[in-house]
Amino acid sequence: MALQDKYAALVQSATNMGVANLAVAEKDGVLHVSGTAKSTADYDALWAQYAQLDPNMASGDLMMNIDIKANSGAQLKVTTDATNLNIRSTPSTEGEIVGKAAHDEVVTLIEKTDDSWWKVRTAQGEEGYAYAQYLSPL
Amino acid sequence: MKITKVTLAAVLALTVAFTSCKPKDADIEKAVQAKETTGITVSVKDGVATLTGEVADNAAKAKAVELAKAEKGVKDVVNNLTVPAPVAVTPPPASMTTPMDAGAMQKVSDGLKDIKGITVDFAGDKAVISGEVTSANRMKIMQILAAAKVKSDVSKLMDKK
Numbered sequence: 001m002a003l004q005d006k007y008a009a010l011v012q013s014a015t016n017m018g019v020a021n022l023a024v025a026e027k028d029g030v031l032h033v034s035g036t037a038k039s040t041a042d043y044d045a046l047w048a049q050y051a052q053l054d055p056n057m058a059s060g061d062l063m064m065n066i067d068i069k070a071n072s073g074a075q076l077k078v079t080t081d082a083t084n085l086n087i088r089s090t091p092s093t094e095g096e097i098v099g100k101a102a103h104d105e106v107v108t109l110i111e112k113t114d115d116s117w118w119k120v121r122t123a124q125g126e127e128g129y130a131y132a133q134y135l136s137p138l
Numbered sequence: 139m140k141i142t143k144v145t146l147a148a149v150l151a152l153t154v155a156f157t158s159c160k161p162k163d164a165d166i167e168k169a170v171q172a173k174e175t176t177g178i179t180v181s182v183k184d185g186v187a188t189l190t191g192e193v194a195d196n197a198a199k200a201k202a203v204e205l206a207k208a209e210k211g212v213k214d215v216v217n218n219l220t221v222p223a224p225v226a227v228t229p230p231p232a233s234m235t236t237p238m239d240a241g242a243m244q245k246v247s248d249g250l251k252d253i254k255g256i257t258v259d260f261a262g263d264k265a266v267i268s269g270e271v272t273s274a275n276r277m278k279i280m281q282i283l284a285a286a287k288v289k290s291d292v293s294k295l296m297d298k299k
Contacts, residue, residue: 023230047277056292
């Protein structure tokens with residue numbers, strides 16, 4: 001229960017934000033939290049709170065598997081540091097590069113293939129898979 | 139006198155009809171009640187059986203009505219049975235049962251590929267990240283690991299000065 005207490009404020013925030021399908025469970029010294037945040041802002045706020053509750057997120061005792069609500073057709077902003085985001089033929093870096101999206105460019109979500117890879121379409125009409133962590137639903 | 143006789147006969151007939159009706163309803167009620175599952179209350183009036191109470195599901199509801207209708211003497215059935223509202227079940231976090239396999243490792247490696255200055259090793263069910271990063275990249279790393287549902291060991295990950 002100690003972990004539930006440590007992250008109680010975080011879970012409370014998620015509840016207040018209306019994170020959908022919020023689930024919390026503890027297993028083998030790790031607190032697992034999953035659900036779907038309504039917006040990128042909510043998602044960022046939850047991660048900021050995690051960093052605050054567990055400095056440097058170094059304890060490895062929280063698995064915050066929260067995604068952001070985005071339906072097919074949603075607009076996604078490319079949030080790479082400065083570089084281009086590769087669009088690939090398959091959901092893996094082994095997939096051939098079929099297109100590129102620039103930093104801050106907006107692409108369209110076709111399908112959430114899994115939590116790590118999303119299928120997108122660029123403004124130029126290139127379609128393929130991009131790493132989800134570098135895409136933020138607008 | 140004639141009218142009085144007729145009236146009298148009519149009153150008599152009605153009385154007989156009513157009195158013969160009453161025990162009949164009670165009998166039907168008893169018979170239907172005996173057939174229905176517990177939790178259902180049966181009341182019969184003028185051959186109309188009313189079912190109240192809560193049953194498990196819609197199938198049980200239909201069955202209860204069918205049983206009541208089948209009873210001799212039941213003219214109609216008023217179905218006031220309720221079914222409990224479905225309880226929304228949120229599945230437990232998927233990360234609890236996600237194995238650390240080649241696919242998960244690939245996802246971590248794919249995501250961390252573009253973050254400079256770090257190395258990733260896999261030990262047991264954890265991704266061990268070492269190197270030096272900015273606080274923004276540290277968060278990115280943790281988000282990538284969480285999305286891949288991979289546990290982390292970042293004790294060797296230092297802050298960039």
